Amino acid sequence: MLSTPRVLMCPPTYYGIEYEINPWMDRRVGSDPARSRAQWEALRATLVDLGATIELIEPVRGLPDLVFTANAGLVHRDLFIGSRFRFGVRQGESPHFEKWASTHGFRVLLPPEGLHFEGAGDALFCGETLFAGYRFRSDARSHQWVGDTIGVEVLPLELVDPRFYHLDTCFCPLNAETALYYPGAFDDYGRSVLADRVRDLVEVSAEEAVTFTCNAVVVGRTVVLNEAAPKVARELADRGFATRPLPLGEFIKAGGSAKCLTLRLDGEEAADWKRATPAGS
Amino acid sequence: MSPPQKQPATSVRGEASEEIEVRGHIVDSLLLPKILDRILQLGGSFEILECVIGTRRVDPSRARILVRAESSVLLEEILGDLVEHGAAPVRPEDAKLVPADIAGAFPDGFHATTNQRTQVRLRGEWIAVDAQEMDCGIAVDVAAGTARCVAMTDVAVGMAIVVGHAGVRVIPEERPRAVNLFGFMNSNVSSEKPKAVSLHAVADSIRATRREGKKVLLVGGPAIIHTGSSRHLADLIRGGWIQTLFAGNALATHDIEQAFYDTSLGVSLTRGEATEHGHEHHLRAINTIRRLGGIAQAVEKGVLKSGIMYECIQKGVDVVLAGSIRDDGPLPEVITDTLKAQKAMRGALADVGFALLIATALHSIAVGNLLPAWVKVVCVDINPATVTKLSDRGTFQTIGMVTDVEPFLRSLAEELCIED
Numbered sequence: 001m002l003s004t005p006r007v008l009m010c011p012p013t014y015y016g017i018e019y020e021i022n023p024w025m026d027r028r029v030g031s032d033p034a035r036s037r038a039q040w041e042a043l044r045a046t047l048v049d050l051g052a053t054i055e056l057i058e059p060v061r062g063l064p065d066l067v068f069t070a071n072a073g074l075v076h077r078d079l080f081i082g083s084r085f086r087f088g089v090r091q092g093e094s095p096h097f098e099k100w101a102s103t104h105g106f107r108v109l110l111p112p113e114g115l116h117f118e119g120a121g122d123a124l125f126c127g128e129t130l131f132a133g134y135r136f137r138s139d140a141r142s143h144q145w146v147g148d149t150i151g152v153e154v155l156p157l158e159l160v161d162p163r164f165y166h167l168d169t170c171f172c173p174l175n176a177e178t179a180l181y182y183p184g185a186f187d188d189y190g191r192s193v194l195a196d197r198v199r200d201l202v203e204v205s206a207e208e209a210v211t212f213t214c215n216a217v218v219v220g221r222t223v224v225l226n227e228a229a230p231k232v233a234r235e236l237a238d239r240g241f242a243t244r245p246l247p248l249g250e251f252i253k254a255g256g257s258a259k260c261l262t263l264r265l266d267g268e269e270a271a272d273w274k275r276a277t278p279a280g281s
Numbered sequence: 282m283s284p285p286q287k288q289p290a291t292s293v294r295g296e297a298s299e300e301i302e303v304r305g306h307i308v309d310s311l312l313l314p315k316i317l318d319r320i321l322q323l324g325g326s327f328e329i330l331e332c333v334i335g336t337r338r339v340d341p342s343r344a345r346i347l348v349r350a351e352s353s354v355l356l357e358e359i360l361g362d363l364v365e366h367g368a369a370p371v372r373p374e375d376a377k378l379v380p381a382d383i384a385g386a387f388p389d390g391f392h393a394t395t396n397q398r399t400q401v402r403l404r405g406e407w408i409a410v411d412a413q414e415m416d417c418g419i420a421v422d423v424a425a426g427t428a429r430c431v432a433m434t435d436v437a438v439g440m441a442i443v444v445g446h447a448g449v450r451v452i453p454e455e456r457p458r459a460v461n462l463f464g465f466m467n468s469n470v471s472s473e474k475p476k477a478v479s480l481h482a483v484a485d486s487i488r489a490t491r492r493e494g495k496k497v498l499l500v501g502g503p504a505i506i507h508t509g510s511s512r513h514l515a516d517l518i519r520g521g522w523i524q525t526l527f528a529g530n531a532l533a534t535h536d537i538e539q540a541f542y543d544t545s546l547g548v549s550l551t552r553g554e555a556t557e558h559g560h561e562h563h564l565r566a567i568n569t570i571r572r573l574g575g576i577a578q579a580v581e582k583g584v585l586k587s588g589i590m591y592e593c594i595q596k597g598v599d600v601v602l603a604g605s606i607r608d609d610g611p612l613p614e615v616i617t618d619t620l621k622a623q624k625a626m627r628g629a630l631a632d633v634g635f636a637l638l639i640a641t642a643l644h645s646i647a648v649g650n651l652l653p654a655w656v657k658v659v660c661v662d663i664n665p666a667t668v669t670k671l672s673d674r675g676t677f678q679t680i681g682m683v684t685d686v687e688p689f690l691r692s693l694a695e696e697l698c699i700e701d
Contacts, residue, residue, distance in 0.1 A: 128338070128339075134365075134366075134367070135365065139365075139367070140305075140312070140365065140366050140367030141367045141369065143305070143367075144304060144305035144341070144367055147305060147306065147341065148341065151339055152339055153306050153309070153338050153339050154305060154306055154310075155306055155309055155310040156305065156310050156312060156366075156367060157310070158315075158366070189310075189311040189312075189314070189315045190311075192311060193309065193310055193311055196309075197309070
């Protein structure tokens with residue numbers, strides 16, 4: 001039997017646009033604290049409504065992006081591979097995430113020094129395979145190290161559009177055989193790998209991709225995503241998925257949406273390992 | 282802080298090259314083809330040195346790739362790009378040396394050579410291996426900082442022999458970039474190629490070899506004499522186009538038979554018919570030479586006055602005659618110990634830049650085995666199988682011409698000797 005979905009979130013107490021490390025961020029625009037709080041609460045309530053247990057990490061002043069818990073690390077069974085952020089402004093988040101993981105029953109491992117790895121932002125299981133984005137944030141070599149460490153097949157995919165700087169902004173596995181993706185974020189090699197390895201690829205248009213439609217949270221057969229993606233919602237309905245569109249505009253200003261605000265602790269729906277019995281047990 | 286600049290290793294041709302490793306699920310992720318494409322797009326070239334493919338889906342694969350560029354600046358640029366795709370420069374090790382414990386045999390696990398340019402790493406420095414030859418081992422003189430190919434039989438107790446693949450790198454020959462007549466030819470064997478074009482290419486290549494001060498080697502079989510081509514080859518030797526000749530007892534014997542009796546295996550070379558008691562001519566020719574003590578003595582005494590062997594003596598051509606089990610006589614110059622013959626051929630190969638292998642399967646393959654890959658080889662034979670055999674045994678640089686030897690040698694002699 002599957003466990004109750006467990007999701008790590010961080011309240012947006014100190015969230016704001018304080019620096020610019022992707023094309024979405026603009027300090028002159030800023031974010032509205034009240035609206036951010038309301039959007040974040042609505043996301044939390046939706047997930048709870050879908051049966052998820054929400055774990056919270058304490059927000060920290062001066063770490064506005066701690067709210068994007070998807071980048072904390074990568075979870076595989078009881079192993080938590082901590083992130084090594086590319087930009088100094090986010091590196092301060094790592095000790096907080098590692099401390100949280102080690103005090104909540106996870107073994108914590110870190111990629112070797114000198115490599116960049118941004119956790120579930122860039123590494124997503126679909127079936128038995130870990131699909132991994134590289135170039136803007138994570139390094140291709142860090143993904144190879146992750147594959148060796150947990151003993152899974154890793155397929156690094158180069159991200160070519162800086163607006164889609166993390167893999168979870170342009171690729172979203174829905175189950176072991178289905179995924180949303182935005183083709184324009186990949187090159188020919190990446191598109192070819194995805195077409196070859198994901199049986200049912202749902203193409204997201206450029207128009208819907210820029211509203212962070214791929215940055216969705218999947219709980220069971222329900223997809224929680226940013227509003228303004230009617231075409232994808234129809235495609236999902238055709239495949240028997242329910243959708244819960246939410247306004248998440250305040251977080252899109254920082255280049256994140258529903259998925260970025262969550263870290264699935266019991267394994268994403270699309271990850272085969274959460275259903276398999278661990279070897280040796 | 283940027284990492285310290287690594288000095289790229291420079292290959293023997295002055296280009297920059299560096300070895301990289303790519304590992305992971307590089308086949309299914311298309312990272313390997315992508316990296317190879319990137320190298321070419323950025324103006325470099327590559328050679329896959331090793332590629333180990335994982336057997337199960339979770340097993341990573343690994344490829345070692347030698348990246349080359351025409352300058353170290355371009356190489357750095359290419360490497361910088363490849364690192365983004367997960368490639369890592371290989372940290373090279375020194376070659377592992379084991380002293381030979383038995384004469385005439387390598388230590389177990391010895392590094393077996395190819396005919397390609399090879400370098401071994403000694404105390405952090407890449408040094409070129411001398412006397413490159415396929416199917417040998419590499420002996421290193423640690424004190425002198427030199428390395429050379431050594432045949433199994435020449436192994437002496439205590440020689441430092443390279444074991445394993447670490448610290449050894451092979452630098453394959455590049456295909457000629459410029460389009461020239463020789464470049465247009467390739468090793469596909471066909472009787473249906475424009476012979477005149479091929480012939481000009483061979484002649485040009487021989488001229489170029491001589492201009493570079495390198496030697497031209499001719500390896501010939503007795504069909505040269507039987508087909509009446511002896512005088513064309515004699516013309517080439519007289520014209521100074523051949524510096525080294527490898528053959529067996531038969532070529533020399535029938536050449537001398539022709540000089541003495543105008544027959545080859547008893548067949549008149551002017552009339553084309555068998556002559557009475559002609560089958561004895563070659564035996565009588567051998568006997569005459571043996572009575573005089575050798576070919577050189579026969580020339581000196583004025584007994585032998587024409588033909589290939591005569592011209593060789595006159596011109597001081599380096600001749601190695603290697604015997605076989607079916608030889609009559611043989612002539613005194615014929616080396617009947619196979620290993621000694623091999624050694625003599627090896628010794629005569631220094632400075633050879635071009636080899637013309639004509640109408641002999643066994644001698645061609647034997648010589649092909651001894652030649653480094655950068656010596657141009659043209660094999661002329663009426664039988665396509667001879668040429669393919671040569672390529673199949675590793676002398677892949679061979680260019681084959683399927684044609685009768687007489688018109689080939691006649692045209693080549695005309696082309697090269699008319700200018701003189």
